[in-house]
Amino acid sequence: MEDGAPVYGSYIARDCREDHGLPKLEWPAQSPDLNPIENLWKQMKDRVQNKFKQGMKLEHLEPIFRQTWADIPIESINALIESIPHRLEDLNAKKFKSTRY
Known part of the structure; x- marks a missing residue:
């Protein structure tokens, strides 16, 4: 789950998620x-x-x-x-x- 924090937008996080076949689940900020x-x-x-x-x-x-x-x-x-x-x-x-x- 990603809440829009800048760290989730990094290429490292994106590449790791893609390398492991993890879907990106959007989560509203301040939920x-x-x-x-x-x-x-x-x-x-x-x-x-x-x-x-x-x-x-x-x-x-x-x-x-x-x-x-x-x-x-x-x-x-x-x-x-x-x-x-x-x-x-x-x-x-x-x-x-x-x-x-």
């Missing part, structure tokens, strides 16, 4: 992201940033990520999944333009 995993990644990022201390070594991040992932309640994940019909309704109401998601 709504309906994938609930994006919300989950944001939660992860916020939680990890709260635990990460200045000067901490990168090797200390893995246990922080693992524990942060384990600490996310299954109810939060289920709520994101259950939000999909509402996301689609909102998208339809906005005539497929940006939504609150």
Whole structure:
């Protein structure tokens, strides 16, 4: 999927896509992201940033990520999944333009 970002117009990207027989799928710029995993990644990022201390070594991040992932309640994940019909309704109401998601 390509959203019109300049990087996709480079000859390197075009040649790679052609060499591998990949079709070019146009995607509107600023399109709504309906994938609930994006919300989950944001939660992860916020939680990890709260635990990460200045000067901490990168090797200390893995246990922080693992524990942060384990600490996310299954109810939060289920709520994101259950939000999909509402996301689609909102998208339809906005005539497929940006939504609150």
